[in-house]
Amino acid sequence: xxxxxxxxxxxxxxxxxxxxxxxxxxxxxxxxxxxxxxAQKTDRFMGEIVNYDEGAVxxxxxxxxxxxxxxxxxxxxxxxxxxxxxxxxxxxxxxVYGKTPDSFDSVKFMVTNENAVAMAGKAHxxxxxxxxxxxGHSVSFPVVLFIPNKRTKPAPAFxxxxxxxxxxxxxxxxxxxxxxxxxxxxxxxxxxxxxHHSDVAPDRKDSYQNGVLKQLFPEVLEKDNGMKAIxxxxxxxxxxxxxxxxxxxxxxxxxALVGHSRGGKTSLWSAAQDQRFAMxxxxxxxxxxxxxxxxxxxxxISLINxxxxxxxxxxYKKYSNDVNxxxxxxxMLIGLIAPRPVYTTNATEDRWADPYGSFxxxxxxxAVYDLYGEKVALPKNMPGVxxxxxxxxxxxxxxxxKHDLNVYDWTNFIRFANHHFNx
Ligand code: GTR
Numbered sequence: 001x002x003x004x005x006x007x008x009x010x011x012x013x014x015x016x017x018x019x020x021x022x023x024x025x026x027x028x029x030x031x032x033x034x035x036x037x038x039a040q041k042t043d044r045f046m047g048e049i050v051n052y053d054e055g056a057v058x059x060x061x062x063x064x065x066x067x068x069x070x071x072x073x074x075x076x077x078x079x080x081x082x083x084x085x086x087x088x089x090x091x092x093x094x095x096v097y098g099k100t101p102d103s104f105d106s107v108k109f110m111v112t113n114e115n116a117v118a119m120a121g122k123a124h125x126x127x128x129x130x131x132x133x134x135x136g137h138s139v140s141f142p143v144v145l146f147i148p149n150k151r152t153k154p155a156p157a158f159x160x161x162x163x164x165x166x167x168x169x170x171x172x173x174x175x176x177x178x179x180x181x182x183x184x185x186x187x188x189x190x191x192x193x194x195x196h197h198s199d200v201a202p203d204r205k206d207s208y209q210n211g212v213l214k215q216l217f218p219e220v221l222e223k224d225n226g227m228k229a230i231x232x233x234x235x236x237x238x239x240x241x242x243x244x245x246x247x248x249x250x251x252x253x254x255x256a257l258v259g260h261s262r263g264g265k266t267s268l269w270s271a272a273q274d275q276r277f278a279m280x281x282x283x284x285x286x287x288x289x290x291x292x293x294x295x296x297x298x299x300x301i302s303l304i305n306x307x308x309x310x311x312x313x314x315x316y317k318k319y320s321n322d323v324n325x326x327x328x329x330x331x332m333l334i335g336l337i338a339p340r341p342v343y344t345t346n347a348t349e350d351r352w353a354d355p356y357g358s359f360x361x362x363x364x365x366x367a368v369y370d371l372y373g374e375k376v377a378l379p380k381n382m383p384g385v386x387x388x389x390x391x392x393x394x395x396x397x398x399x400x401x402k403h404d405l406n407v408y409d410w411t412n413f414i415r416f417a418n419h420h421f422n423x
Contacts, residue, residue, distance in 0.1 A: 039351075046306050051296050052351050060294035063327060065335050065367050077371050088336055089273065091328045096288065097269050098227030098313035100235055101217050104134040109243045112142075116149075119173060123148055123186045124249065127171055130195075130239050134216040141199040143240055144171045146182050147191040147249045156254030156421055157191035158281075158413070159240055161233055161270075163203065163263040169194040178406045179260070188414050189423065191250055195240060197263060201232035205310040212236070224314040230262070231313075234270035241276050254278050254421050258413065260405035261353075262311065264344070265289035272336035279420060280337055281413050282344045283405045286353030288312065290344040292361050293319075293329050298354040301326075334365035334394070339372035341420040343395035343413065348385055350403040356382055362394045369393050388412045390419055 041053035051057065066074040066084065074084045093099040110129045118125035123146040131140040147155050160180055162169055168177040176183070185192040201208045208229040213221055220226035227235070237257055244250045256279035259267030264285030271280040282290050287299040288311075302320040309317060319326045334342060344362060346355030359382050366376045377392035386408075388397035395416045399408050417423070 046303060048300075048303060050298065050300075050303070050352075052298065054297070054356070057295055057297050060292075060324065062292070062294060062329050062331060062364055065332050065364065066371075069327070074371070080368065080371055085336060088328060088332050092269070092272070092333060092336075093227075094225050094313075095315050095319070095326060095328065096312055097234070097316075098220070098231045099223070099225050100227050100231055100273060101220060104132055104216055107132045107239055107242050109246060113171070118146060118171075119183060119186060121149065122183070125171055126247075128243055130236075130243055132212070132216060132239060137215045139200065139212050139215045141195055141236060141239075143193055143195045143243065144169045145191060145193040145247075146186055148186045148189055151189060154249055154251040155189065155191040156251045156256070156417065156423065157193060157244065158185055158256050158258055158417075159237065159244075160192070160194040161197055161237055161257070161259040161263040161266050162194045163197045163233075163260065163266075166196045169196070178410075179404075181407055181410050184407070184410060185414065188418075190414070190417070193240065195236060197229075197233045197236075197266070200236040201229045203229065203262070205308075208232075208310045226313060228310050228313060230266050230269060230311045233263070233266040234273065237266070237270040238274045238276075241274060252276070254417075256281060256413070256417055258283070258405075260284060261286070261289075261403065262308070265311070268333050268337070268342075271340070271342075272333055275340070278340055279417060280340065280342045281409075281416075282342070283409055284345060284347055284350050284353050284403050286350075286358070288316075289330070289353075289358075290334065290361050291330060291354040291357035292364075293323050293326060295354060295357040295360070297357055298352045329361075329364075331361040331364035334361055335368035338365070338368040339374045339393065341393050341395065341416065343397075343416045345396070345409055345412075346398045347402055347404065348398070348400045353403065355398055359383070359396060359398070362396055365394065388415070390415050393420075 043050040068084055074080050108131045111126050112129050113127040115125040126145045128143045129140050131138050167175045168179045182192045201211045212232045244252050257267045257271050257277045258281040260283040264282035265288055267280050268282050271277040287304045293301055301323055305317050305320045346358050369376045374393040376394045385400050389395050
């Protein structure tokens, strides 16, 4: 817990320092104003120049999402499923997020606390402990779940990978947070669940191993293509799906996975692997999330590897200074979610996450949705601020404000889910 707080304090300081720098540069009049933010064109971070100048993004060529490594053009859903999809998954495992172990011995669920009249009678609270076993060792982590009482059938659900304060998901509802607006979600007829990422892999470079990796899969720690923190967080989301399968109050075919920032990178990777997730939301996920790796704008592979190398496998470090040799780019991660609906977000004050690079990633994933005949209604150019795209298998909004997950985001997630789940 203390570690978690320290890590957030650290990020807070970094962001604050950056804000201060920006404000100073504004004051001495070296820059122009754009989107309400002082738009300086470069910054320095960890010994590198960070580019924020659209005109200075070097040219790049994206790998073709529908061309196999053997040079075969994919033209049908069945060829996509049999050849290209498994090939791309394997490439992401090998070069980016690491390989998730194929199996483990068993998983068990225990409801440790229940309240059928939580939230003033509106919801049924279940606190569930998930315990996974492998080779005689086990790891347990808690899940908080509220299910709406006003319903005639099993409820569709949102599952959040909580990478912020654990009090955001307070089961007693003494504390309430816009990061996980549980009452609002319940009022809209959805169940809402969450687990904390650090309960399965601590979010620190010196201790991420303590949890699932050391206990269940120690051999993975030796491998250059072994999963690290993001791989474990994604694996844990799948264990919650295992639980949902056993809970008759949940509509197992309508579960949407939600994550913000590092959690948003994780939600995409988790849903790419685990096709039981019917829908995915990825908020401000940036580098190695929804944003294209080849675009040199904001955070790059080099910067993310320096700061957060323990999220990705060892092989990913090879691409810090050679992004063009990476055999995948992030549009392919979005493509792996097809034909399921996916929605990503960006914020005007979060250039670090490269909003345009994230939009381009969605546009370039469209080819896979087209194969399936799914309607993708993304405009050609970046949509305006606060203009959500809902009636499209790939949804998106670019909202005003800072790097965050908030009520505006959740409001549009619910609209998107209502539309695609026909609710
Ligand atoms: C940032 C990091 C991003 C993003 C974010 C977060 O500092 O550079 O890639 O993941 O943290 O998770 O809040």
